[in-house]
Amino acid sequence: MLAAASGHIRFEDLGLHPDVLSIGFFTLRWYSLAYIVGILVGWWYLGKMLDRPGAPMSRAHADDLVFYATLGIILGGRIGYVIFYAPEMFLHPLRILRLWDGGMSFHGGAIGVGVGVWLFARKHKLQWLRIVDYLVCTAPFGLFLGRLANFVNGELWGKPTDVPWAIIFPRTVPFGLPDPARHPSQLYEAGLEGLVLLAVMSFAFWRTKARYDPGKLTGLFLLGYGIARFIVEFFREPDQQLRAFAQATGLHMGQWLCVPMILGGLYLMNSAKARRVRVEPIAGTDSVS
Numbered sequence: 422m423l424a425a426a427s428g429h430i431r432f433e434d435l436g437l438h439p440d441v442l443s444i445g446f447f448t449l450r451w452y453s454l455a456y457i458v459g460i461l462v463g464w465w466y467l468g469k470m471l472d473r474p475g476a477p478m479s480r481a482h483a484d485d486l487v488f489y490a491t492l493g494i495i496l497g498g499r500i501g502y503v504i505f506y507a508p509e510m511f512l513h514p515l516r517i518l519r520l521w522d523g524g525m526s527f528h529g530g531a532i533g534v535g536v537g538v539w540l541f542a543r544k545h546k547l548q549w550l551r552i553v554d555y556l557v558c559t560a561p562f563g564l565f566l567g568r569l570a571n572f573v574n575g576e577l578w579g580k581p582t583d584v585p586w587a588i589i590f591p592r593t594v595p596f597g598l599p600d601p602a603r604h605p606s607q608l609y610e611a612g613l614e615g616l617v618l619l620a621v622m623s624f625a626f627w628r629t630k631a632r633y634d635p636g637k638l639t640g641l642f643l644l645g646y647g648i649a650r651f652i653v654e655f656f657r658e659p660d661q662q663l664r665a666f667a668q669a670t671g672l673h674m675g676q677w678l679c680v681p682m683i684l685g686g687l688y689l690m691n692s693a694k695a696r697r698v699r700v701e702p703i704a705g706t707d708s709v710s
Contacts, residue, residue, distance in 0.1 A: 429602040432575050432590045439574045455570035459563030460491055466559050470626065475633055477551035486541050490556060493537030494530045494563075501529010505674055506660055527564070527650075528678045550635045550696070557642035558622045564646075565615025572607035579604025579656045593658075606657040613649035621645055635696040640689025647682035650675055 441449040464487050471480055478486070502524045503510045503517055510516045538556065542549040571577045578590045580603060587602035594600055622642060631637045654676045659667040667673045 430586075430588045432588050437573045437575070450570075451573045452567070452570040455566035456494070456563070459566045460487065460494075462562045463556075463559030466562065467555060470555055470558060470632075473632075477548050477555065478545070482545060482547070485545075486538070486552070486556075489537035489541040490534050493533035493535070495533075497533015497536070498525035498527070498530035501526030501532065505529065505678065506663065509662075527646075528675075528682070531682075548635065550639065551632075554632055554635065554638035557639050558626050560642065560646075561615050561619035561622060565611050565619070568607050568611035568615060572605060572611070577607055578658055579606030579609070580658050582656075603658070604656040606653055609653045609656060610650070613653060614646060618642070618645045618649060631693075633697060634693035636689040637693035640686040640691075640693065642686070643682045644686030644690065647679040647686060651679045651683070654679075 439450050439452065441451055441454055443449075464483070467483050467486075468480055470476070471478065471483060499517065505526055505528065507524060534556065535553065538552050539549050541547075542552055575590050578588075578593060581601035582604050583602065584604070586605065588605050589600050589602050591600055593603065622638065622645070625631045625638060625641055631641070654673045657673070657675075659673045663674050670677065
């Protein structure tokens, strides 16, 4: 283990705190605010995309969709975290309900959103995959803000390193040992999963005709996120309860969960043209074949 190197930034010197404000019994945390702002910005961006020709639903549909997607994010994210990262919570079911204590899985949230959108599409008789194509273009906003919130919380830090930008996070090793300087892997993820992936998805939507090939944008997102997360996990410390798993398998749980995402993304992209049919607009005036 690397000793705490002089000259590295100490996390407590940044003046960050997980709470935005606290009034009496009410406390607003940055992590909660990241979810709220991410959903609102995604909702706004979705409306902009629906104004383009060939949209799979109307703006009125989008208002209803946000409810299904939000429910999928919360339920899927929490249940996924318990299944993939903390199955011991099943022995204490009330802990599962304590969302304010943290613990959400992106992979679980993605499954939850998929189920929520399927229920929404079935209710309104819309094309499920094309709706998902639009939703995934909004996801990087939430991913970016969520990773920034992880950094503010001083959680999910990286492995020990001596790079100049390393940060010394407190209480990362057993009591009595010096905290080592670590990779700020939360910021790596914010950059790759948030900014870079947003640029890729925006280019594909606005500059190409990918949105007319059902599944192509979804596949691109799964591939891009899977690769970004797989890479960053090499710089990230595995969850404490899963360190033995990482040592035994050679990869972190997050990396194993990214493998089917990458494979699924490649399949959806390669098979997208075969699913293309004439698109009659639900919003707009132009149809596209």
